[in-house]
Amino acid sequence: MPANSALKFFRTCRCCESPRASPTRRTFLAAGAAAVGLGTIPAISRVAPANAQVGAAKPRIDVHHHFIPQFHVEAMMAPGRRAGAPPPKWSPASSLEEMDKSGIATAILSIAQPGVWYGNNVEEARGLARQLNEYGAKMVRDYPGRFGLFAVIAPPDAQGSLREIEYAFDTLNADGIGLLTSYQDKYLGDPSFAPVYEELNRRKAVVYVHPTTPDCCRGLVPGIPPASIEYATDSTRTIAHLVFSGTATRFPDIRWIFSHSGGTLPFLTGRFIRLAEERKQTNLPDGPLPEFRKFHYELAQGNTPGQIAALLKMVSISQVLYGTDYPFRDGAEVNRGIADWGFAADDQRAIERENALKLLPRLKAG
Numbered sequence: 001m002p003a004n005s006a007l008k009f010f011r012t013c014r015c016c017e018s019p020r021a022s023p024t025r026r027t028f029l030a031a032g033a034a035a036v037g038l039g040t041i042p043a044i045s046r047v048a049p050a051n052a053q054v055g056a057a058k059p060r061i062d063v064h065h066h067f068i069p070q071f072h073v074e075a076m077m078a079p080g081r082r083a084g085a086p087p088p089k090w091s092p093a094s095s096l097e098e099m100d101k102s103g104i105a106t107a108i109l110s111i112a113q114p115g116v117w118y119g120n121n122v123e124e125a126r127g128l129a130r131q132l133n134e135y136g137a138k139m140v141r142d143y144p145g146r147f148g149l150f151a152v153i154a155p156p157d158a159q160g161s162l163r164e165i166e167y168a169f170d171t172l173n174a175d176g177i178g179l180l181t182s183y184q185d186k187y188l189g190d191p192s193f194a195p196v197y198e199e200l201n202r203r204k205a206v207v208y209v210h211p212t213t214p215d216c217c218r219g220l221v222p223g224i225p226p227a228s229i230e231y232a233t234d235s236t237r238t239i240a241h242l243v244f245s246g247t248a249t250r251f252p253d254i255r256w257i258f259s260h261s262g263g264t265l266p267f268l269t270g271r272f273i274r275l276a277e278e279r280k281q282t283n284l285p286d287g288p289l290p291e292f293r294k295f296h297y298e299l300a301q302g303n304t305p306g307q308i309a310a311l312l313k314m315v316s317i318s319q320v321l322y323g324t325d326y327p328f329r330d331g332a333e334v335n336r337g338i339a340d341w342g343f344a345a346d347d348q349r350a351i352e353r354e355n356a357l358k359l360l361p362r363l364k365a366g
């Protein structure tokens with residue numbers, strides 16, 4: 001089919017607007033999957049109504065939810081730091097309002113990019129990380145059951161990170177650690193981060209990874225902000241680096257969560273499989289897929305039919321988590337994506353709540 005005809009077909013095709021997994025939609029998905037070499041889409045055994053309520057009134061656990069206090073906005077908006085516009089206005093009250101509206105029981109707080117590491121200013125990074133982690137922990141205490149915390153550290157500062165990991169877990173009772181996909185030219189497989197990973201591995205920590213604008217690729221395409229392409233790409237870069245550098249296998253007890261359905265990773269698995277074969281990587285005797293399949297992936301801005309189809313060809317339902325990306329997006333968006341896909345009720349409950357509880361059992365009390 002010529003490109004123009006294909007475009008016209010997709011513009012006029014209304015099948016993917018259906019809130020349910022109709023045979024027409026399945027046909028569309030199967031055709032799309034075949035076109036990109038994904039094979040057959042796994043069977044969707046049962047189809048939940050679009051407006052199905054699963055479990056309690058607020059069953060969902062949101063693992064991608066930002067807190068952005070004003071002091072962090074001021075730090076990140078200094079010249080040369082955050083690419084693009086200031087972040088949306090945010091307050092604890094706005095988070096709670098959004099959570100109630102979207103059926104979210106608990107949101108795990110994490111910082112917004114570009115985080116706390118702005119080059120070699122170690123003292124600023126340590127001070128800002130401590131201030132943010134104290135702020136987040138106070139929200140967890142002030143609103144019992146409603147929030148958790150992925151504490152921020154800056155791995156290029158290994159000593160400061162080790163101190164903050166200890167403080168975050170042992171004093172603030174954080175639920176995990178939040179990292180960015182890259183820190184200037186360093187990706188997460190960087191050997192200098194090993195002391196930090198040794199400690200996180202010893203603690204069997206949950207580590208949530210959020211994309212940022214990489215230094216390599218600011219303003220590459222006129223008129224297209226970095227978030228539109230680079231966030232998804234930077235996620236793939238850092239996952240590939242973790243796996244191919246051997247970091248993921250060296251620290252197997254770290255429980256990784258990646259944002260936005262893994263970015264572009266699910267679409268590029270064929271290239272990485274081939275790369276491992278060509279290199280005969282001894283640390284990846286069965287290729288990179290077994291490592292990719294161990295990680296968790298949340299659905300914020302990664303919940304269109306194509307994204308979910310590709311993700312579910314790479315991992316099982318047990319690795320998929322619910323996320324909103326509030327306040328940049330809201331729960332309505334991901335709720336709609338999940339409803340449109342038409343997961344079986346058990347799978348939906350696993351994604352929205354049970355999988356997160358396995359990682360973060362403390363939340364069961366909430």
Ligand SMILES: [Zn+2]
Nearest residue numbers: 064066210325
């Ligand atoms: Zn985000």
